[in-house]
Amino acid sequence: MTRNNDPALLVLASLADGDKHGYAMMEDIERFSGAKLGPGTLYGAITRLEENGWIAPVPPEDRRQPYTLTALGRKSLESELAAILNVAKTALKRLKHA
Amino acid sequence: MRRTLKALISLYPKTWRNRYKNEFEALLDDVSPTWRTLFDVFGGALKMQMKIWSPWKIVAACAAAGLLAAIAFSLLTPDRYVSHAVLKIENGGADEVNAGAEKILSRHSLVQLINKEDLYKSERTRMPIEDLVEEMKNHDIIIRPGAPGEFVVSFAAPDAARAQRTTQWLAAAFVDANVGTLLDPANLPISPNGPRRSRIIVLGMVAGILAGVLFALFNGLKVWKLAAGLGIAGAVLCAAISYGVPDSYMSTAVVRYDGGDAARMQQLIHAVTNDASLYAMVVDFGLYLNDPRAQSKLREHIRIQTSQNAKVVMIQFEYADRYTAQKVTQQIVQRLIDESLKTDSGMKLEMLQAAGLPLTPYFPYRPKIAGYGLFVGLACAVLLGVRRHYKTPLPVVAAR
Numbered sequence: 001m002t003r004n005n006d007p008a009l010l011v012l013a014s015l016a017d018g019d020k021h022g023y024a025m026m027e028d029i030e031r032f033s034g035a036k037l038g039p040g041t042l043y044g045a046i047t048r049l050e051e052n053g054w055i056a057p058v059p060p061e062d063r064r065q066p067y068t069l070t071a072l073g074r075k076s077l078e079s080e081l082a083a084i085l086n087v088a089k090t091a092l093k094r095l096k097h098a
Numbered sequence: 099m100r101r102t103l104k105a106l107i108s109l110y111p112k113t114w115r116n117r118y119k120n121e122f123e124a125l126l127d128d129v130s131p132t133w134r135t136l137f138d139v140f141g142g143a144l145k146m147q148m149k150i151w152s153p154w155k156i157v158a159a160c161a162a163a164g165l166l167a168a169i170a171f172s173l174l175t176p177d178r179y180v181s182h183a184v185l186k187i188e189n190g191g192a193d194e195v196n197a198g199a200e201k202i203l204s205r206h207s208l209v210q211l212i213n214k215e216d217l218y219k220s221e222r223t224r225m226p227i228e229d230l231v232e233e234m235k236n237h238d239i240i241i242r243p244g245a246p247g248e249f250v251v252s253f254a255a256p257d258a259a260r261a262q263r264t265t266q267w268l269a270a271a272f273v274d275a276n277v278g279t280l281l282d283p284a285n286l287p288i289s290p291n292g293p294r295r296s297r298i299i300v301l302g303m304v305a306g307i308l309a310g311v312l313f314a315l316f317n318g319l320k321v322w323k324l325a326a327g328l329g330i331a332g333a334v335l336c337a338a339i340s341y342g343v344p345d346s347y348m349s350t351a352v353v354r355y356d357g358g359d360a361a362r363m364q365q366l367i368h369a370v371t372n373d374a375s376l377y378a379m380v381v382d383f384g385l386y387l388n389d390p391r392a393q394s395k396l397r398e399h400i401r402i403q404t405s406q407n408a409k410v411v412m413i414q415f416e417y418a419d420r421y422t423a424q425k426v427t428q429q430i431v432q433r434l435i436d437e438s439l440k441t442d443s444g445m446k447l448e449m450l451q452a453a454g455l456p457l458t459p460y461f462p463y464r465p466k467i468a469g470y471g472l473f474v475g476l477a478c479a480v481l482l483g484v485r486r487h488y489k490t491p492l493p494v495v496a497a498r
Contacts, residue, residue: 022125038135039125040142040302043118047146064128 005035007045011067012077015055021064022046049073099131105219106136109143135224157310157480164306165299172298177290179252181261182225182452183269187247195249198277202268205231215264217255239268245450248281262286281460282354292299308478327478332475337468338447347420348460349427351413351453353434358445360404363411367402383426385417400430410450427453
């Protein structure tokens, strides 16, 4: 299971609502998670995700390269989020009963 | 900084640059260049390189990094020369010396000494004088007991002449305070006592290799699990073997001679270590029981070193029993003294350090042996890894 601050998961989550280039991903991730990803970390995650076939480049409009979530990536993100949600639900339930 | 940031792209692997360089450059144009960004891009390049490096390359790179860091550290650490002066306690005992030391090592007198000898030149620009005085008192000046009725004053400094002059000043202060009389003036140290550069460099390299192995191990490379296993096995095996080796203790005594030359001293040593004398010691102390080579073994385990300039003789004896080691050393010293008195040569022997009772074994030094085992195990694994790397056939790429 990946951690919820794992750069790869954050990138997948960022691409879940549409295609984005690197800088847009960095800003979006900071907005929704508070995590400031550096360019080296971001491109480390992008490389890994592209190798796994979870994201793919889309034709660029300028020098910036946008990426999109593939069907495989969407499926992986869904299963990861389901696992995180399951943990969160269980923990919350236990906190209520404690 | 933006230019430096872009220059760091060249540290990424070529295949990666072919695919991502343009878009990564565009991203670097968008972000604000900070030190954090710089380290992040550098770290990213390093991680990407590590991804394509073979395990042995990672270990070699880590070893080289460890080696370079250790060389830099050892070169940046200044030499440390230690000068000693031996004084005879004039009145009273250790309490008298301690009371005298308290006055001599007062803040006022040490500040005077620092200024007079221009000590701690670079430290004075960044440290308050109070801290320097404390540093000097606690680390660089050492006052310790010597032979019975004597004490030794030492000072450590980055240069030999300054160490000697400061020790002379301290010894003179003890003489002026009627605490002691000078027996052996402050020597000019010939070689530095530290840092032990070769040891630092070897340690740096070993640490680098270990870090590399661990890194490769955590990267899930099976061959490096073997490396960790071999390293640990080597260390454990050597430690186990070292426990099978009997302990050996070494007792040391130091005497100084006056009124004779080195040749005369050699004659005395010869008289004490001749066959008859050694045979007597074997019988008297029951050494090397039932061993036909007892006499020659005794000769092998006695070490007598002479220093012509200081007219000092160091006598050492190594044996399986610590008490016997001490007694035999005492006996050798006594025989030397007796021999010097026998002949009317005018030579006078004076004990500087009585034969001590060794508390820890001189041999085997088990942590060191386990360390060697670890190193040999890792080296074997590295060789094995290299061999595997070159013997593994290249995978056949299926035609699409």
